[in-house]
Amino acid sequence: MKKLMTLTTLAALAMPAMASAQDGYTFALVPKAMNNPFFDLARDGCYAAQEELDDVTCEYIGPGEHTEMEQIQIVQDLISRGVDGIAVSPSNAPAMAKALQQAVEAGIPVMTWDADLLAEDADIRATFVGTKNYDIGVNLANITQERHPDGGTICLQTGGAAAANHNERLKGIRDTLAGEDMGEAPGTPLDGQGGWTEISGCPLITDDDGNKAVQGMTDILAANPDLTAFVSTGAFTQWFDNAYRQAAEPYKAEMDSGEMSIIVADTLPMQMEQLADGLSNGQVGQRPYEMGYRSMFILKDLVEGNEVEDPIYTGLDVCTNDNAESCLGGDS
The missing domain is CATH 3.40.50.2300 (Response regulator)
Structure with missing residues (x-):
């Protein structure tokens, strides 16, 4: 079931985040690994959103290879640095939930993309954007x-x-x-x-x-x-x-x-x-470019106190030997 989330539902995130608005926002897009061509497309979408949003910087950062503990450490470092928002594709959903709880307590809005938290931890993040x-x-x-x-x-x-x-x-x-x-x-x-x-x-x-x-x-x-x-x-x-x-x-x-x-x-x-x-x-x-692109707009909405839908699905392309030339980019 879909729900609407606002920044005010996430432990009073608004004031710390709004304080940085005059200098622009830095939003982190954290993949499972940076040596993955799937996540390269999400990175490209993130950078495209950065070009459209004058006050947003996309920081694409994650483990060089798929390493669960390194990804958690990167998120913890982002929290310590005080970035304005974090969008993460969790490698280890239960462990990442604990790290993202620390972000919420620090006043940083968080969301997931590509991969979500477990259902029992879903209230920690504002929304999920990606594939069902x-x-x-x-x-x-x-x-x-x-x-x-x-x-x-x-x-x-x-x-x-x-x-x-x-x-x-x-x-x-x-x-x-x-x-x-x-x-x-x-x-x-x-x-x-x-x-x-x-x-x-x-x-x-x-x-x-x-x-x-x-x-x-x-x-x-x-x-x-x-x-x-x-x-x-x-x-x-x-x-x-x-x-x-x-x-x-x-x-x-x-x-x-x-x-x-x-x-x-x-x-x-x-x-x-x-x-x-x-x-x-x-x-x-899946549509990873759209995931990275939309994550920047979603985090900006969150940090400015606007409502976002949860979850946000980006659709699928179903391809076979018979329709390989025409299957991409549909509205499924």
């Missing part, structure tokens, strides 16, 4: 079902084990394939429900590491030649184009015939080229 992550899983599963209506064996690949966004995507996949509620996120592994069974060794945890992701896929496909579907909740599997192509190419004939499928979240440029070349069978894309 459960729906990513639903759409990944829908593509899988369309290609394999009789079910089969499946390996799921995900990001960090404590990342709330990826766990919601896993639940969306499992609920949809099973045709029933598989419990709290990330859901119970499939064991025949809806005709689907998750193989031993999955889900694969990647920690948002592209090398680890493509190696995990390579090993699973080699060890399970009769696998029906490999489904990944994040783009990490496909970041390194040459490595991914080498891993997927041996299975292209099965992918073309419909015997096997590789279906992955996100629609980054290299991913769309892989889809067009028949080296994936589906992509469910």
